[in-house]
Amino acid sequence: MDTICLDFINSEFRDFRGRWVRDDLQQPGWLEQFLVKWGLQIDRPPEAATLTTLVALRALLRSMIEAMVEEQITDHDRTALNAVLLKMPLSRRLVKDTARYRLEMVPLKQDWDWVQAEIAASFAHLLAYQDPRRLKICANTNCRGVFYDESKSRTKRYCTPDKCANLLKARRFRASHKNNL
Numbered sequence: 001m002d003t004i005c006l007d008f009i010n011s012e013f014r015d016f017r018g019r020w021v022r023d024d025l026q027q028p029g030w031l032e033q034f035l036v037k038w039g040l041q042i043d044r045p046p047e048a049a050t051l052t053t054l055v056a057l058r059a060l061l062r063s064m065i066e067a068m069v070e071e072q073i074t075d076h077d078r079t080a081l082n083a084v085l086l087k088m089p090l091s092r093r094l095v096k097d098t099a100r101y102r103l104e105m106v107p108l109k110q111d112w113d114w115v116q117a118e119i120a121a122s123f124a125h126l127l128a129y130q131d132p133r134r135l136k137i138c139a140n141t142n143c144r145g146v147f148y149d150e151s152k153s154r155t156k157r158y159c160t161p162d163k164c165a166n167l168l169k170a171r172r173f174r175a176s177h178k179n180n181l
């Protein structure tokens with residue numbers, strides 16, 4: 001599932017073999033592409049303070065997922081998420097397309113608070129309307145990528161079948177081979 005919140009959390013990207021970590025938020029141009037992809041264009045680049053709040057939001061979302069895997073999200077973290085949602089009040093507007101009407105949610109301002117609220121809302125939407133038990137952290141400890149398990153049996157353990165799952169299979173094979181010698 002492609003959602004803005006998972007895309008955002010995975011902007012802290014770890015190589016599946018544990019060779020390097022890359023923070024996409026600090027890469028030139030990444031945020032611009034991210035905003036275009038999710039239709040959240042803003043004319044002003046983020047200030048240093050904005051980047052700090054984005055990093056904090058990403059840490060909050062990841063810790064909420066980790067808490068959910070273990071047990072459940074704390075009231076403290078839920079309150080913190082609600083505070084991000086509150087950053088941008090929305091109003092509603094009835095819009096007429098060629099064929100039908102649409103009810104649109106309109107932000108009061110289109111700025112970085114709006115971007116943060118949209119990311120938080122995407123996460124809240126996932127918890128409220130999807131299956132939170134399908135939110136998982138890749139079992140490859142080098143990777144720790146976050147994904148939504150859409151398999152029927154809900155047993156997916158790795159973010160990518162080609163990289164993370166194969167790497168672990170190969171390691172297990174080598175380990176068992178060693179034991180047999």
Ligand SMILES: [Zn+2]
Binds near residue numbers: 016145
């Ligand atoms: Zn992975």
